[in-house]
Amino acid sequence: MSQGVYEKLQAMIGEEAGPFEAPNEVNRAMIRHWCEAMEDGNPLYSDEKYAGSTRYGGIIAPAQMVQAYCMPPLWPKRTMPDPQARAVRMMDEAGYHGVVATTTSQEYFHPMRLGDRLSYKLKFVSVSPEKTTRLGTGHFLTSEYTYTNQKGEVVCLQSFTILKFKPAV
Amino acid sequence: MAWKSVHWDEVKEGDELPTQKRDITRTTVIATAIATRDFTPVHHDHEAARKSGANDIFLNILTTGGLIGKYMTDWSGPEGQLKKMVIRLGATCYPGDTLTSNGKVVKKYTEGENHLIDIEYNLTVAAGPHAWGTVTMILPAKS
DSSP states (O other): HHHHHHHHHHHHHHTEEEEEEEOSSSSSHHHHHHHHHHHHOOGGGHHHHHHSSTTTEEEEEEEEGGHHTTTSSSSSSOOOOOOOHHHHHHHHHTOOOOOEEEEEEEEEEEEEBTTTOOEEEEEEEEOOOEEEOOSSSEEEEEEEEEEEETTTTEEEEEEEEEEEEEOOO | OOOOOOOOGGTTOOOOEEEEEEOOOOHHHHHHHTTTTTOOOTOOOOOHHTTOOOOOOOOOOHHHHHHHHHHHHHHTTTTTTEEEEEEEEOOOOOOTTTEEEEEEEEEEHHHHTTEEEEEEEEEEEEEEEEEEEEEEEOOOOOO
């Protein structure tokens, strides 16, 4: 059975979805809420005078915030095609019920300025052969996200790897 | 207010970043979940978290990334620029945990006009390492 789902997942490698637009443009309120929760006092994110004197010429959002802008709204519900989510459902059906995120990476290219409109695309890039870990036996699934601004400039490339596994007993 | 930034010229491989500690409360977990726009129930709903096999609601991954970035730029000052962040995920961070951040400069180099450093970091909780990996930063240079 397991061989069957692995082959189906391998056939999905390279599948893409998007672009999906962020619900809000880059804005001061969301930046402030983020900084308040993180306790991040970097003046680039809040001090107009300071940020204006730098090479950015104004306030920018924390680079790591890019994904937050692109999160789907709680309402109205959006169902977006997502090859990784489909892969997860296929593995659930094959008995790999456990899930844990193992690695994520982000590389940053262009800053996010107030008013920028972000969007992202995602791509299912790899599935590992079956591996046995301390959590159980399963496969690592990796997707890549490309975030761009309204000018088509790449803001961030992100990869995200999860392990879907049959829990060890 | 004048803001100080660390310059690439002053940094040596082996330099350690000052340790930071943050007490994680239920309010922290929920406020960061909402600020990162992550409404997954395990980050705000105790019952849902227990059903998923966790002990309690727990910190989401976006927040781990946010806190790593804050740790880096708190040290570097605002002119330090995050270029790349790799996060390996370990123990869950629960309310009641003290999240302790440590980091060390492991590589100093240039690429084109950029003056870069790699920092190996780890964020730990009572149960062990919560997140660890390498961050690449571009620092201002005097030369």
